[in-house]
Amino acid sequence: MSGQQQQQHHQQQQQQQLPAVAAAAVAPAPGVVLPAPTPVSAGSSPAGPAAVSPVGGAGSGGGGGSVGVGVGAGAAALLLHPPPPPPPPATAAPPPPPPPPPPPPATAAASPTPSISAAASSTGGATPAAAGSSAPAPFPHGDPALNEQEKELQRRLKRLYPAVDEQETPLPRSWSPKDKFSYIGLSQNNLRVHYKGHGKTPKDAASVRATHPIPAACGIYYFEVKIVSKGRDGYMGIGLSAQGVNMNRLPGWDKHSYGYHGDDGHSFCSSGTGQPYGPTFTTGDVIGCCVNLINNTCFYTKNGHSLGIAFTDLPPNLYPTVGLQTPGEVVDANFGQHPFVFDIEDYMREWRTKIQAQIDRFPIGDREGEWQTMIQKMVSSYLVHHGYCATAEAFARSTDQTVLEELASIKNRQRIQKLVLAGRMGEAIETTQQLYPSLLERNPNLLFTLKVRQFIEMVNGTDSEVRCLGGRSPKSQDSYPVSPRPFSSPSMSPSHGMNIHSLASGKGNATHFSGFESCSNGVISNKAHQSYCHSKHQSTSLNVPELNSINVSRSQQINSFTSNDVDMETDHYSNGVGETSSNGFLNGSSKHDHEMEECDTEMEVDSNHLRRQLCGGSQAAIERMIHFGRELQAMSEQLRRECGKNTANKKMLKDAFSLLAYSDPWSSPVGNQLDPIQREPVCSALNSAILETHNLPKQPPLALAMGQATQCLGLMARSGIGSCAFATVEDYLH
């Protein structure tokens, strides 16, 4: 059939398409032979069988309480903390405030979750297609009923297989017109299969595979096939096969091929001879095939009734497959377009519970208290890392821990971080040089990065050097409105962080958490701990309710990863500038710190401006900026001489200088550099470098652990370990 014909055919089929009829719940199975009339009827055995009455009927109670799962208290400490945040993606950066620049062309592509937009659904799985997959777009546009069906399919697949990243592993949605034997005809959007060969011998058998293999991240996968007509002999096979298995055969006959056949009810496990398996099936029956990717088994259903395990030890990456062998045989597939006859979600619930119980019961070491101590250390190190000194101090006090870093040191880092995040790079560099004299000397690349940022902040009008020159930066330039997590970002080292993040954000909310055997114990948190953690927080005498209220309003625009700590910071940076914020910095720890107060007042002044101007509009500032640019250029050349070529540095400088090429740098194509969120990676790199000089980890173990867990789930999905479907890191974060 040529492409054109096929197209026509499609359209015809669309016209004909009827709403799918769900098979009757208990359609009598015509394959089951009715019993022969038995001469020995009940009447001839006068007493009949005495009633079978279950003995326990009068209530013999099974004792056994509920399966209480309580892991030690410590675990919940994790729960209040956010997962590693995505590093600011270069393309998807939130546009700076007014006037909004034209959106960068790549923004849409970076949207982390495949959206269920009309556009996406009308092309039938547009997401994978857009991602460059070979998924055909099976449906022409324009048919509202079809679109509706597509939307329902999308909704159902999302609900059934939330862990599947369709960018990476698209789900089967129809039969493949490319991956079939010539005796197979497809119609009704490639969902209906009919036989069009001679059907004389088994050599005339023909099969078709679905467009994609079953992704392991489904955990449990299910599809149904309705027998529209059994044709001449009803030699139909329903099952699974690997890519490349001969299509001139029925499923089950060859290696890596598995099938259940209607004529004899036998199962075929990569063999020409079948095993007795289930009842026969014929016209009107709905046969379901369920693949359990956790234990690699498969069972079938007939008209909604499970028939029991058919295959074990299945290989990965199998495709749904059907095969027909005699004329007149017609079957319809349901990959989720319609509700299933069998209650697959109930089966999935059972496995979700099993996997989660496995996680909850994971042994956490035999020495008492060890687990709790470890969790406390993780929490404490997280607090210290980000410089929440008051909280860290209070937490350490109440959990009898010692903080490895001196308090003064934490406060120093905190000060520097704050300066960077406020865009006051000059001061930040100066302070760093004062406090850690040899640090930047030993890290010329870091110094260069800081200076480039300083240049950008000069353009922005926020750097102190230009500000003292009378430049005033409008509110919008300095405020920090969009970033929900100014401090979380620094927690990631750029190298590792990026990696984890691309994964986490790519999956959207579908990141998973499972397979604890293979990942670090430290990652596992437990709800039992939540209350514990809470109380610790309260003991630091923070005004928790107030923070929570902020939380609520904020979380709408942010995302679900909110937690108290983070939002405290958010509050400060987003609002602190605009309000007369006496909130103090960082959990109130520095409330009485003179320097900090000074800092706040200065920032307040900034907030009164309305218009954005280069370097805050001051001519002197512009000159200073240009001078600084020359110095930077010189530094770059010197660096190259001393350390060799560095493309990253080169690009950084080029991008920064490009800002000057536009009359309005903020709305220019390179304008996103001016976004305050871009301060985060710089801040993070500096913080990590300082910590390293103290022999402290570059990133907090907590963030590392969560990153590992997220990474691990992705790895499981790619390695065909299905249990990743039923655990997500998010499940353990609230």
Next chain:
Amino acid sequence: MACLLETPIRMSVLSEVTASSRHYVDRLFDPDPQKVLQGVIDMKNAVIGNNKQKANLIVLGAVPRLLYLLQQETSSTELKTECAVVLGSLAMGTENNVKSLLDCHIIPALLQGLLSQDLKFIEACLRCLRTIFTSPVTPEELLYTDATVIPHLMALLGRSRYTQEYICQIFSHCCKAPDHQTILFNHGAVQNIAHLLTSVSYKVRMQALKCFSVLAFENPQVSMTLVNVLVDGELLPQIFVKMLQRDKPIEMQLTSAKCLTYMCRAGAIRTDDSCIVLKTLPCLVRMCSKERLLEERVEGAETLAYLIEPDVELQRIASITDHLIAMLADYFKYPSSVSAITDIKRLDHDLKHAHELRQAAFKLYASLGANDEDIRKKIIETENMMDRIVNGLSESSIKVRLAAVRCLHSLSRSVQQLRTSFQDHAVWKPLMKVLQNAPDEILVVASSMLCNLLLEFSPSKEPILESGAIELLCGLTQSENPALRVNGIWALMHIDKIMSTHGKQIMQAVTLILEGEHNIEVKEQTLCILANIADGTTAKELIMTNDDILQKIKYYMGHSHVKLQLAAMFCISNLIWNEEEGSQERQDKLRDIGIVDILHKLSQSPDTNLCDKAKTALQQYLA
């Protein structure tokens, strides 16, 4: 376990009652109430988990004193509560402890305590009552002796989640007969307990669910009420279906499956309702799987057997679900040879459940094969199944033997199997053994099966007759159990020329049944037998010469029940049929005893069937 320890403890108690135990009891008699309270509290801490200490204190007479303090008006509520707690702790021990407590009339005292206003005290009393009533040694009737108790318990259901849990648990253990169901139902158990199914406490939900399972069992009145009860805008069956979900605890799934099963069997839910076909049945099949505990598998199989027993469609669905027939074969593999070697505890556990497992499997096979020939074939083709069933006939456990006979009886309804498997395995041999000196409940089913094995086409017929079946059957005809007598006669009827050899015994048995106070069905069957007998020459003579029988027939022709009238009419028709030898004399004799008059009367009967039969019979006289 606990019982094993009992004897040595008693002996030790007599010889060395420890000073400390006596000290605890002595302190209960202190004049200072404050010291008494402290004494009770110390006693509480001393007995927790210590069966020896419990037995000591009981022997030393702590119970009557505790009960006295509990009932004494001058006792503080705190003291009363602590007393109830200690008594509850004592009841937690061995069965003998519970017996001792019952001997001291603890139940009325605790029930009295429920009238208190203090919730803590009420809860302590209920907890103790719960422990006592759930013990197998406590007669459940004790709950119903005082008519005010049930309504008061119903009222206490609103007090706290603990009162809810304990009261529901008491109800579910003490509701063992239809009159218990009626009492609880009439006091509003359904309305009072239904909303507890949505309680936040798992224990409360679970106990409430158990209550419904015992209330609905074989009770159409309760079941019909349950289907229409709304809780939070949802019908009760829907709530049960939610509790069947596969992520719920097994105990909850199993109990809600029981509720739905009982409601279905009581006629309140149709057997083709999706909540039965797609939810309850699959859930019960899952309960039979190897992953479940042995107890759960037993309960699952028994409940499933009960659910599908009357409905062939459910039998067919069950037979294809999750390889149930093969799954049940696994029930015969306990104790496994592996468990014997590796793990003594496991062996003990397996042994304990082995009988239960086998009888449950037999029951379920019996239900599965009750109607469908294909299913019977599948069962018999399951690995060694005929051997297993035949072996079951000679097991020591009466429960297993009964279930095995039932299973065979169900399979014996197949002509093909009678001719093949039953013959191959010489099923008749162990069956004949079972029939010797077996209790009635087994005899009823076994003799039913014998009826099938004696059918004309059964190859077992000859060997059975040769092994003395006739004597045995004649013995059955003299049994006091009418069902056995009917089966005996029925089996005998299939034997050629039986009337000439054993006519007398048969006639005697028939007379006995017709004279006795039996239900309509038994008598109808007997009259039919008589009619069949009246088909042969020897038998006709036997009847005609037996005035007693003739009078019985005459009596039943005028009976108020049409079925019996019809059956009697069959006998008459056979006796007066023209073409047969000696019909004239029989007609005359019957006219003499007034049969013709009755026939005239019956020909005017409003029942057309009876009327037609009477007219046909009268025509025989005219010809």
